[in-house]
Amino acid sequence: MLDLDSLPHPLWVLGTGTGVGKTHVSARIAQAWAAHGPVTYRKPFQTGVDRADHPDADATAVRGPGIATENHVLLKEPLSPLAAAQHEGRILDLDATARWCLRPTEGRVLLEGVGGLMVPLAPRTHFLGWATDLKVPCVLVALGGLGTLNHTLLSAEALMLRGWRIEAVLLNPGADGTDPLTAEENARILRGFLPIHIRVVN
Numbered sequence: 001m002l003d004l005d006s007l008p009h010p011l012w013v014l015g016t017g018t019g020v021g022k023t024h025v026s027a028r029i030a031q032a033w034a035a036h037g038p039v040t041y042r043k044p045f046q047t048g049v050d051r052a053d054h055p056d057a058d059a060t061a062v063r064g065p066g067i068a069t070e071n072h073v074l075l076k077e078p079l080s081p082l083a084a085a086q087h088e089g090r091i092l093d094l095d096a097t098a099r100w101c102l103r104p105t106e107g108r109v110l111l112e113g114v115g116g117l118m119v120p121l122a123p124r125t126h127f128l129g130w131a132t133d134l135k136v137p138c139v140l141v142a143l144g145g146l147g148t149l150n151h152t153l154l155s156a157e158a159l160m161l162r163g164w165r166i167e168a169v170l171l172n173p174g175a176d177g178t179d180p181l182t183a184e185e186n187a188r189i190l191r192g193f194l195p196i197h198i199r200v201v202n
Contacts, residue, residue: 002168002199004032009108010101011167012131012138014159016151017116020141021172023058025201026112029139034066038107041069044097045114045121048078058112072100082120092122094130101134111136117155128158137165144173144183144200149190156194168197 007029015022026041033039041062049057052071059069073092075084085092101111118126140159142152152169159166169190173183183200190198 002170002197004029005036007139007167008137009033010111010136011109012111012113012136014113014138014140014155015116016140016142016148016155019175020143021175021201022112022141023061024172024174025139025141025170026058026110027062027064028201030062030067030110031064033108033110034064037066039067039110040105040107041067041110041112042072042101043070043112043114044072044101045075045081045092045127046071046073047075047081047084047114049074050076062112068105072097080119080121081114082122085122094122094125098130098134101136117158128162132162132164137167139168139170140166141170141172141201143176143178144171144180144186145176145178148186152190153193156196166196168199169194170199170201172201174201 013022013026030039030041043058046057052059059071063069075081077084077087081092113127117128120126121130140155142148156166171183171187173180187198187200
């Protein structure tokens with residue numbers, strides 16, 4: 001496994017899609033960092049919950065000793081932020097959210113994305129287009145099994161074309177029940193295409 005404590009901060013945890021295990025990886029990184037000082041986990045967009053302490057909120061899974069958790073936009077419907085906001089008759093203030101993400105705090109800051117890279121946040125604005133301006137590096141989380149090669153290469157290319165620094169690609173076989181040996185084989189193949197650290201999450 002990658003030396004999580006060596007990762008820079010602030011840092012985004014992004015995913016090739018929904019359900020790849022971004023929150024699981026965020027918790028692992030936050031716990032590793034918290035062994036050496038305070039950590040603030042920030043989730044700028046959380047859909048499918050009506051309050052920050054909801055059992056299904058991602059922050060609930062990350063919270064722990066030395067780890068403060070913060071949410072900015074909470075939306076009830078389990079949809080893209082754009083669709084969920086439209087259901088509530090809301091228009092998201094993306095500039096205010098960007099400022100919120102970069103507020104100074106004690107210790108390290110870990111940011112978790114929402115859905116896949118191009119999930120819509122507002123009309124004609126997807127997550128990747130919005131987050132690129134924050135100039136924060138990332139780790140990219142992907143599934144371990146069938147389909148992950150295509151999804152990972154597409155996502156990594158989209159990030160690199162916009163100038164993102166990808167610290168690592170992390171394949172998460174636990175998210176899709178992939179045999180770890182299959183995930184390791186996919187990681188081996190990806191190393192032939194990407195000049196990035198590629199690891200399988202245990």
